[in-house]
Amino acid sequence: QTVVTQEPAFSVSPGGTVTLTCGLNSGSVSTSYYPSWYQQTPGQAPRTLICNTNTRSSGVPDRFSGSILGNKAALTITGAQADDECDYYCVLYMGSGLWVFGGGTKLTVL
Amino acid sequence: QLQLQESGPGLVKPSETLSLTCTVSGGSISSSTHFWGWIRQPPGKGLEWIGSISYSGSTYYNPSLKSRVTISVDTSKNQFSLKVSSVTAADTAVYHCARQDFYSYDMDVWGTGTTVTV
Numbered sequence: 519q520t521v522v523t524q525e526p527a528f529s530v531s532p533g534g535t536v537t538l539t540c541g542l543n544s545g546s547v548s549t550s551y552y553p554s555w556y557q558q559t560p561g562q563a564p565r566t567l568i569c570n571t572n573t574r575s576s577g578v579p580d581r582f583s584g585s586i587l588g589n590k591a592a593l594t595i596t597g598a599q600a601d602d603e604c605d606y607y608c609v610l611y612m613g614s615g616l617w618v619f620g621g622g623t624k625l626t627v628l
Numbered sequence: 629q630l631q632l633q634e635s636g637p638g639l640v641k642p643s644e645t646l647s648l649t650c651t652v653s654g655g656s657i658s659s660s661t662h663f664w665g666w667i668r669q670p671p672g673k674g675l676e677w678i679g680s681i682s683y684s685g686s687t688y689y690n691p692s693l694k695s696r697v698t699i700s701v702d703t704s705k706n707q708f709s710l711k712v713s714s715v716t717a718a719d720t721a722v723y724h725c726a727r728q729d730f731y732s733y734d735m736d737v738w739g740t741g742t743t744v745t746v
Contacts, residue, residue, distance in 0.1 A: 554732070554733070563739065564735070609735070615688030616688065616691075617733070
């Protein structure tokens with residue numbers, strides 16, 4: 519069974535930089551998985567941040583960037599702000615019409 | 629601007645069938661460059677992809693739910709629907725519909741979500 523892994527929690531200082539990762543329980547993540555990233559605040563629908571590994575969605579500040587780091591997809595937030603404190607999810611497209619979400623990372627800014 | 633809105637009963641009894649509809653406004657569901665999907669989030673837990681449908685009616689389901697899930701599309705009403713049969717308390721969640729891009733495979737427009745309690 520395919521499991522997409524994310525750090526359960528992460529913390530960053532205001533103004534700091536943090537990199538969240540998205541991996542596979544077996545194998546490496548590449549651009550062929552079209553990794554995408556979503557931001558979710560409590561009680562709200564997810565907001566698309568990054569699609570296709572590194573393309574920012576409309577209106578997303580350039581503090582958010584996506585990449586492949588080693589064998590994982592990565593979301594880097596630079597200049598962290600208080601309202602960046604929320605949950606972040608990655609999704610991988612496994613092919614054949616199958617998508618898998620990661621378990622999400624709860625980001626704390628303190 | 630494309631908008632998606634989920635609708636359906638907020639309370640379903642165990643063993644019955646959960647039925648939800650997503651109404652698409654501001655654009656056509658008959659787009660050949662998009663899928664239309666359902667995602668859910670149990671209370672306090674993460675997001676789970678349930679399944680998707682293409683404009684032509686091809687369906688794709690999460691293997692863990694495939695035996696209980698049916699997604700269909702009604703192009704005349706610009707809607708697509710979700711049915712989950714034999715529900716249990718584990719199906720209690722906020723259910724979101726979303727548009728998925730055919731080329732980048734992301735969920736680029738989301739509905740606000742509707743809470744279903746079993």
